[in-house]
Amino acid sequence: MFDKFRLKEVLVEYKKRFVQQQWPNEKYKWEAVQCFQLNWDVNSDDFAQMLTKALAQTANLLASVNNFPARMITKFAEIAPEEVRSMYIELYDESKDLYERVANFKNKSNTLLERYGNGAAQHYQYENAIMTYLWLRYPDKYYIYKLSEVKAVSSELESDYRFKKGAYADNIRNFVAFYDEICAELQQDDELRNLLNSQITSTCYPDPELRTLTIDVGFFISRYWNKEEEGPKADEWWPTDYTPALTVEDWIGLLGDSEVFNDSSLEIMKRMKDYGGKATCTQLAVKYGETKNFYNSGSQALARRVIAKTGCPVMARDDESSRLWPVLYVGKDANKDEEGSYVWKLRDELASALDHVDLTNVPLYAQLPEGEDGQHYWFLNANPKMWSMSSMPVGEVQDYTLFNDNGNKRRIFQNFIDAKAGDMVIGYESTPVKQIVAVFRVSAEQDGQRIYFEKLEGLSSPIDFATLKACPELEKMEYFSITQGSLFKLTKGEYEFIIDLIREENPAPTSEKTKDEYSKEKFLEQVYMTEAKYDRLVAVLTKKKNIILQGAPGVGKTYAAKRLAYSIMGEKDDDRIEFVQFHQNYSYEDFMMGYKPVEDGFELKYGIFYRFCQKAANHPDKDYFFIIDEINRGNMSKIFGELLMLIEADYRETKATLAYNGLSFSVPKRLHIIGMMNTADRSLAMIDYALRRRFSFFDMEPGFDSEGFIKYQEGFANDTFNTLIDRIKELNREIAKDKSLGKGFCIGHSYFCNVDECTDEWMQDVVDFDVLPMLAEYWFDDADKLQRWENILHGVFQ
Template structure:
């Protein structure tokens, strides 16, 4: 029997699946099988009852689906009940829909799309043109019908589930919201590969076979077992740490917001779309965690449109925050903090979206075609169905993933001093300067460890190695304001404003105001800083954090730099081709000199660990070289050779070989550039350094 690791070139991580199956098998008889056995029973029951030619098609359909339980029911979403109701009203039309769906000579995706479209037609024929009604026959529901009818060929498709499985197993199959045809086909391909792997697990197959009863579908092809394993992966394999109980989903917690479709208790909450007119008020003016009252009366003292929605909203209901023209984007997630008291309704902002979601993106999604706001946009507070909210949140999470906590290695001052060759006093001073000024530039020649230091400085202040709170960019001559802050970008239909990397980073930082975030800029003096920063020159100043706001060119939404964002720049002092730092920016940064660390305790311990006479002698010569560079009037201390050229090696390597490479391909070319007008000096140091290897 082959192991999962031996199955070859597939599109997912077999080793990770093997790890998960250990847990799955341990949980199988204790909890998994008792809770999920109904799936195998539902298939068997459907197979026994289904009769496409039944005289009373509606009654037969209801009976065939009666064992499906949660497969065809979710909060506020009742596809089985709706399709049965339509079958009773229009039996021949619905019968024809199922006959065509189960026609295996036709394309898989086309059958699903056709079934959905015909369900809309039948619903309108039965209920008229009321666009607030839903038939709930989505891809999840229709693939459930296909699986019930052909359990040896299909699996139930659920976007949130297959996406989680693909991510957890590192799959190469792309699952992306809105790509319906490719998602469905990739789902089949991925699950087929997983099924082939499960077949090789004799223990797992035996577990299933020993628990199947006469009321269960025998599952000879293991497709229902595959679906159950994938369900387990999506729910349990990467569970979040236990969170305190709360009366509503917490979108700022480390796990993804529970969707209405997936959360069993979601019926306790409603879902709303709240419009903000940025010319009057903006979500950007509200901090995360801040509670904002919203009056039930308009400026004229009359009741707001769709007044009943304000009466129906309940504490804990989730809110999608949308800003209307000229922004026209979903920019925040919130929840109802307090029900209306006759005067106002209170809502709390939970999350700022680093990457807002455009109106056009949402409006073009057929899943949202019947959304109350899109069918009648006059008003402020609009009802969302659980499925609509879930769909919007999925779109949000595509562009705004939530960071996971509790999975980072700790990192403190001691770790920094072990990694970076800097004494404790200088570290404390650097740390204090950054925390006070909020902006610091590490300046020095190449090889002094500026980049290496910057990331570890951030970790040491965080107390952990959390790269989710670090953004790293490199400036260059073509780097622009549009890249950094944001700008208009061409799209298929005209232009759309797209946020830049710093804008998105600041929005992410807003969601965790109690934690520091670090924006690291390499080669900061290579960019045109006035053009890149623009109006942010004022906002990055420590005294103006969280206080000063500016209106960006794309619309009326104000923007500020959060106080928990720290900027660390790196500047190469040995590059004479670069202009000086803009004075307006210079006075907003502190400058910290990074010097060669050959004489520090840390580097001395490292050098001694190599136990190489060649390294010792070469380092001594480089220190002499640095002294001459420092005395040179045309160069100075900022041009000295850094210690990092000699780092990253261990005692097992040939010291002579890599030291010679450092001399020939890094140090000497640099000296040729330094003393381009003095060949004799370069030649002298060529001889001095090579003499180290001549013994």
């Protein structure tokens, strides 16, 4: 049962928004069903291809940032089509119990993952996805199931149905029964049916039973429906025409009466007083813990007891909550910069009375760090030599035993019992790392033996223990008071403070940020290279993962490297590019990790490549590029260490133990390394052979004959510039034939680029200060040849 009048209120607003807002955004649900219905054929010869087509328009219904059910089930269908076919046949067998079918589909997905997962962490075939498959096949009987959504709908419509985390079978059965009741009400609404029919097109499932419309109404309630609160909206304390007529002495007496002010009431009062006497429920929850409802309901219950004890006047209002809280407070709307919607301020007499009572033994901070929707927050401490959080792939799930090797309960055992699926977790690695390295989520609560954590994000810039310890906002963290243990409570305020620390050095991805597109055509327009050479360069880098662009100065190696990355990404995203330059003193400690001095000793610090690998690991579906200028100037073996193996294409994502901390580490598959090497620098030895095997070497040659440079040259329409370029090309032919030099010492085109106006003065400067000094180095033992070319180049301007 549910409140049908509340549903009618929702539908009034839903109908207003349907044509302009709801339908354009949600039409794809009806199209997804139609697509499935047209393509589904369980007896298809190519089951995998058929399934892919059938699910082609499900979009975010079966895919999101960290959830890929459609992708996984179609991949399994490619590998084991008959096994997956039998799973769907059983799922769609209406003669069997609903949840039995759902559970069997999920269990068989576990088997597929073990056999064919190829290292994947999850199969993603859970209740939400499986109920979506049922809805697609039988859209006149089933609905899309999301626990958070149905809980919100149940709460808003004040239904009798209950939904609990972990109660999978009961939740599914209650969900179907609940939505059947809602659907029955919608079917009686002719206006709503006509509204839907007016928008349905040939690409949409007609939805005669309005099941898909029921799904959409539920989505609307959970996402958009907010009943406006009653009460004044002016920025003034309210009410002005009511008082409980209680003196300071009256309040002092009540504060000493445990039947009126119980323990939780005194906690609310102490926290209000500590916050300055006025606060929103949200502000109190963030700073001191507990839920918003703890302060809201607790204050109303306290007001009832005060009224019952004193017989004080009660405000005349229809809404009981608005009659009760004014006994304790006055209130007003919160400002935009204040967390929460409504601010309460202690009545003056009550605030004065609190100054006269001893609240020393009343806890200021809540003991249970519970969020406003029942979510808890935790600080997980792990020994990195037993479980390396940092090397664990994003999206992977790690189980953690509730008992140690001796069979004894872990310290603070109650925390493992209290942790629930969906709780957020800060991942901290203990000695020798002593840093926050990841953010997790409890993916499944404890089953009596284990609890399960899913990695959401690895930190490219971890947060040191010393940084945490120095923050007064965190001084009451349970971890600091009980250092022995694994799982520690965090208040919501502590968790959000730590997240703020993390975000200062590890910005959250801004997927909504528009980035400039970049294509192969754009590359060829800017980097003077032939299309054939570009295609070959991309192919080599994609296969080998590591490449060195080698060539003489001025051939545009550095300029090309960044734009090569852009062209492969398809956009100019500098967040996915890291640039570094090697030199003789560059070390493994700078590149990977090493101990650096701090005030009280030494601390392990991560280097630029380690952090960039962590950053790339957070987005395994995207390409990342690490660009190294002057790669041959560094001591390769000293800088790369064990990475000489890990950067190989065949060993990507293979874990190896690091020398410094003894922890495992791997290089992401889609991280590419682009090095640059100046072949004309004869003061440097040849590059380390061990590193040479890990890289492909790509010759960058002058681009004077490329289509891009020719267009650039024609744009000047300058005869002197044309003559100068002809002479430079003649010079390059002579350099290439010189046995002591070769084509790796030719003059690059970039010396003659990047100017808006082609003047004789600029061209002479290039010749005198760039080209001739280089020739002087090339032919230091052949003065006649040097003089001849000096005359030739200067003769261009005569």
